[in-house]
Every structure is written in C-alpha cells, then in structure tokens.
Amino acid sequence: MKNPFSLLRKNVGVDLGTANSLVYLSGRGIVINEPTTVAVNNKTGKVVAVGTEAKNMLGRTPLHITVVRPLLGGVISDFEMAQEMLRQFLRQLANNGPFNYYQNAVIGVPSDLTEVERKSVEDAILGAGVSKAYVIESAVAAALGARLPVTEPVANMIIDIGGGTTEVAIISMGGAVTIKSVKVAGDKFNEDIIKFVKDEFHLAIGEPTAEELKIELGSAVVLSDKLEMLVRGRDLATGLPKEILLKDAHIRSAIGKSLKVIVDAIKDVVEVSPPELVGDLLQRGIHLCGGGSLLRGIDDLISKELAATVTVVDDPLTCVARGTGLAVENLEEYSQILDNPLKPREIKL
Ligand SMILES: Nc1ncnc2c1ncn2[C@@H]1O[C@H](COP(=O)(O)OP(=O)(O)OP(=O)(O)O)[C@@H](O)[C@H]1O
Ligand SMILES: [Mg+2]
The missing domain is CATH 3.30.420.40 (ATPase, nucleotide binding domain)
Structure with missing residues (x-):
C-alpha cells in the first residue's frame, strides 16, 4: 500500500x-x-x-x-x-x-x-x-521570480540588492553567464549611516534607527520633495541624549560611496560580457530586485550610469x-537549472 x-x-x-x-x-x-x-x-x-x-x-x-x-x-x-x-x-x-x-x-x-x-x-x-x-x-x-525568460538563449540582467550582498548577474539558458557579487547592500547602507551621524554630528545611533533613516529619507538621486526626520541618539561628548534633524541629502552623502561600489560592479559585469549579450541587455533592460531596490531613485541612478532602461520588479522582496x-x-521543466547550475565565469577585479 x-x-x-x-x-x-x-x-x-x-x-x-x-x-x-x-x-x-x-x-x-x-x-x-x-x-x-x-x-x-x-x-x-x-x-x-x-x-x-x-x-x-x-x-x-x-x-x-x-x-x-x-x-x-x-x-x-x-x-x-x-x-x-x-x-x-x-x-x-x-x-x-x-x-x-x-x-x-x-x-x-x-x-x-x-x-x-x-x-x-x-x-x-x-x-x-x-x-x-x-x-x-x-x-x-x-530571474524566474521576475518572470524573465531564463531558459531561452537571450541575455537578461538581474541585480539583487539584498541585506548582505548585491549580486549582479547576466542569465542566459538557465544559468548565470557572468556574475559578480559584492558584500555591499542594505546592511552596509545602515553601517554607513551610523558612521556618518557619528562623524558629522557626534551622535551615536543604533542599527534600528539607521534602518528607519534609510527607509524614511534614503535616496540614490536628488529628490524633488525634500525629506527630513528628527533623530534621537547619545551625544558622544556629553554622554546625554540629544535630538538632531536629518535630511535626505545627509543620507545620500552617507551611502554615496557604497552606491558607487554597486554601480561599478554592474559596469564591471557589462564590460566583461560578450558584446552580443550586452546588446540584449540594452534592448531588454536591466531588472532590479531585493530589498535594496526599494531605495528611492536607485533605478534612476543605475539607468543614468549605464545608459539602459532599468525596472524594479514587482514585489522585489519576494522575488527569489x-x-x-x-x-x-515545475521540477521537470526546470530540471536543467536545478542541482547543476552552470559554473559562472570567475571575475577577478
Ligand atoms: N524601502 C526600503 N528602502 C531601502 N532599503 C530597504 C527598504 N526595504 C527594505 N530594505 C532593505 O532591504 C534589505 C533586505 O532585503 P532582502 O530581504 O532582499 O535581503 P536578503 O535576501 O535577506 O539578503 P541577501 O540576499 O543579501 O542574503 C535590508 O537591508 C533592508 O533594510
Ligand atoms: Mg536575498
């Protein structure tokens, strides 16, 4: 039985x-x-x-x-x-x-x-x-979650900006043809914000406050609406609680270097990819997912730097x-993709 x-x-x-x-x-x-x-x-x-x-x-x-x-x-x-x-x-x-x-x-x-x-x-x-x-x-x-045609012989670029890593991948025929992963993503943005507030305002803030600042004020490009938020922390000189007003421009300068690392990683992947794949990418556009893709204007920044169309996928936090x-x-349909991923090309830069 x-x-x-x-x-x-x-x-x-x-x-x-x-x-x-x-x-x-x-x-x-x-x-x-x-x-x-x-x-x-x-x-x-x-x-x-x-x-x-x-x-x-x-x-x-x-x-x-x-x-x-x-x-x-x-x-x-x-x-x-x-x-x-x-x-x-x-x-x-x-x-x-x-x-x-x-x-x-x-x-x-x-x-x-x-x-x-x-x-x-x-x-x-x-x-x-x-x-x-x-x-x-x-x-x-x-890429599957974003409903990109991953098993076809065309190239799709997907960039997953998560908490710990940003993965920039060109996918074709079910595997990553070129991939680069950098340990700069949402967690690093929070660290940057903590450091900025400490260096510029001599104020100690915790990780949850940094996360709130990133979500409430964070942006990758100059915004048409100005944003600001009152933040409470510990004054490093007196040891006492203190409140300061932070603006979107502060958060932009705090995370600017990390954003550059991400943009450079994308450029590196494009540079080492075969020209015919790059043609596909420019035509098909670049897709962003992961929680970091919710940062205001990150699509505009990447679009400007790469001169390509950039789209944030629907519901980027659940895409993977x-x-x-x-x-x-659909295990049978995707059996080629599972268990035996194509070995990505190592990129040493
Ligand atoms: N609105 C938002 N603006 C900016 N960042 C956000 C926003 N919402 C979530 N995040 C950030 O997204 C990150 C989490 O994303 P995600 O869940 O995709 O990561 P993960 O898959 O757990 O990490 P990894 O893929 O690196 O292992 C956190 O750093 C979080 O702060
Ligand atoms: Mg992830």
Missing part, C-alpha cells in the same frame, strides 16, 4: 537570505517571511525563538539569551543556528505533522558558494524534514522565493 502520508506531502521553495528568510509552500504561495534571526540560550545552547519572535527580543533579552543572525554576507556563518531556524519554520508549517511531510525542496544559494558550503545548505534543509533537496542559483531564482516556488512546482 502507498504511504498514507504521500498524498499530503508538500513541496517547498526556500530563500534563505542574510536579512529575511522566506518559504513558499506548494499550492499555497509564500507562507513564511521572517527576519533571519535566532535567539539562543547560552546556558543550554537551545534555540528559544526564531524569526520575528527572535528579532523582537533584540536588546530586551536577559544576559543568558543572545540574538544572532546566522547568515553573513549571503553565506551561512552559523550552520547549526541556520539549520535550526529552517527546521522550526518548516515544522510550524507542517503543524508538527509526520517527519517526512515535505517531498521536495528547492533552495536558492549564492552562486559563489563552495561545494562544501552548498552541501551544508542542502544538509540544513534535509535535516529539516525534506526528502529531496535541490539547489538553484539565487540569481536564477530571482517566488522563483524557488516556480521551480519546485
């Missing part, structure tokens, strides 16, 4: 990001979208909370609980924590159902992972109760997860 659970078994697509992790469940869509955060009890080594619940504990925990981010710059820096977080997410979805509740999983991985790192991602998902794991280059998943979902719902 067939395994009575086999009809109930589900497929999942997973985007394990530096800032946010998403799970797509077959037949349902994106069912988990939470920060990549884990709270752990140092005394017992046990995970006490994951995702939003863990992030909400930041700064409010007793001494024996630490809140950690198990990914750094797009790669797993704390394997056990990452695996436990995935396990808890998948278990929540399965309502604590049978261990082999999940049939197949497709998980996005950065294209520059080593074989060992890739295996560790696969092991993490297998350990979370999935029978078979496939990996997909996250740039390819992003939707791509892994499409892949897991």
Whole structure:
C-alpha cells in the first residue's frame, strides 16, 4: 500500500537570505517571511525563538539569551543556528505533522558558494524534514521570480540588492553567464549611516534607527520633495541624549560611496560580457530586485550610469522565493537549472 502520508506531502521553495528568510509552500504561495534571526540560550545552547519572535527580543533579552543572525554576507556563518531556524519554520508549517511531510525542496544559494558550503545548505534543509533537496542559483531564482525568460538563449540582467550582498548577474539558458557579487547592500547602507551621524554630528545611533533613516529619507538621486526626520541618539561628548534633524541629502552623502561600489560592479559585469549579450541587455533592460531596490531613485541612478532602461520588479522582496516556488512546482521543466547550475565565469577585479 502507498504511504498514507504521500498524498499530503508538500513541496517547498526556500530563500534563505542574510536579512529575511522566506518559504513558499506548494499550492499555497509564500507562507513564511521572517527576519533571519535566532535567539539562543547560552546556558543550554537551545534555540528559544526564531524569526520575528527572535528579532523582537533584540536588546530586551536577559544576559543568558543572545540574538544572532546566522547568515553573513549571503553565506551561512552559523550552520547549526541556520539549520535550526529552517527546521522550526518548516515544522510550524507542517503543524508538527509526520517527519517526512515535505517531498521536495528547492533552495536558492549564492552562486559563489563552495561545494562544501552548498552541501551544508542542502544538509540544513534535509535535516529539516525534506526528502529531496535541490539547489538553484539565487540569481536564477530571482530571474524566474521576475518572470524573465531564463531558459531561452537571450541575455537578461538581474541585480539583487539584498541585506548582505548585491549580486549582479547576466542569465542566459538557465544559468548565470557572468556574475559578480559584492558584500555591499542594505546592511552596509545602515553601517554607513551610523558612521556618518557619528562623524558629522557626534551622535551615536543604533542599527534600528539607521534602518528607519534609510527607509524614511534614503535616496540614490536628488529628490524633488525634500525629506527630513528628527533623530534621537547619545551625544558622544556629553554622554546625554540629544535630538538632531536629518535630511535626505545627509543620507545620500552617507551611502554615496557604497552606491558607487554597486554601480561599478554592474559596469564591471557589462564590460566583461560578450558584446552580443550586452546588446540584449540594452534592448531588454536591466531588472532590479531585493530589498535594496526599494531605495528611492536607485533605478534612476543605475539607468543614468549605464545608459539602459532599468525596472524594479514587482514585489522585489519576494522575488527569489517566488522563483524557488516556480521551480519546485515545475521540477521537470526546470530540471536543467536545478542541482547543476552552470559554473559562472570567475571575475577577478
Ligand atoms: N524601502 C526600503 N528602502 C531601502 N532599503 C530597504 C527598504 N526595504 C527594505 N530594505 C532593505 O532591504 C534589505 C533586505 O532585503 P532582502 O530581504 O532582499 O535581503 P536578503 O535576501 O535577506 O539578503 P541577501 O540576499 O543579501 O542574503 C535590508 O537591508 C533592508 O533594510
Ligand atoms: Mg536575498
């Protein structure tokens, strides 16, 4: 007799990001979208909370609980924590159902992972109760999620500006033909803002304030409407709380250098790509995704610097997860893309 659970078994697509992790469940869509955060009890080594619940504990925990981010710059820096977080997410979805509740999983991985790192991602998902794991280059998943014709012999450029990394990829025939990844993205913008406020105003602000400033005032080009926000921090000279008024121009100068790193990475990829692919790109346009693509005017900046049409995809924060979902719902159609991504050309610059 067939395994009575086999009809109930589900497929999942997973985007394990530096800032946010998403799970797509077959037949349902994106069912988990939470920060990549884990709270752990140092005394017992046990995970006490994951995702939003863990992030909400930041700064409010007793001494024996630490809140950690198990990914750094797009790669797993704390394997056990990452695996436990995935396990808890998948278990929540399965309502604590049978261990082999999940049939197949497709998980996005950065294209520059080593074989060992890739295996560790696969092991993490297998350990979370999935029978078979496939990996997909996250740039390819992003292109799928953006509904670009990834398996056709035309070139598409997709730029994923996430929390830890910006990946600039040219995709053709199901793989990344050229790819460059820089560890400059949303997290770095926040660091830049903290440093700017410290250097220019002698004020110490925390990461959540920097994130708020980036979202409320941040822009890559001069805006027609001026924006400003009152910010509270600790005066570095007196040690006392102080309030200052920050404007969009301040945030633009804080993140300017990092934006240049991203623009230069895009130019590098275009420069080393075969001329016929570059022709495709200029004709087909450049697509932006990832949370960083929500920065005001980043599309205009890239468009001006590259002299190409630039579009931010719909719902850029879920693009990779939707791509892994499409892949897991159509495993046969995309079998060429999965498990065996084309080796991207190394670009040493
Ligand atoms: N409106 C916004 N403006 C600017 N940045 C934003 C906005 N909304 C979200 N972000 C930034 O987007 C980043 C998260 O994006 P995303 O979820 O795509 O990253 P990730 O996939 O977790 O990271 P990575 O792909 O690098 O592993 C964070 O740094 C966040 O601050
Ligand atoms: Mg990402």
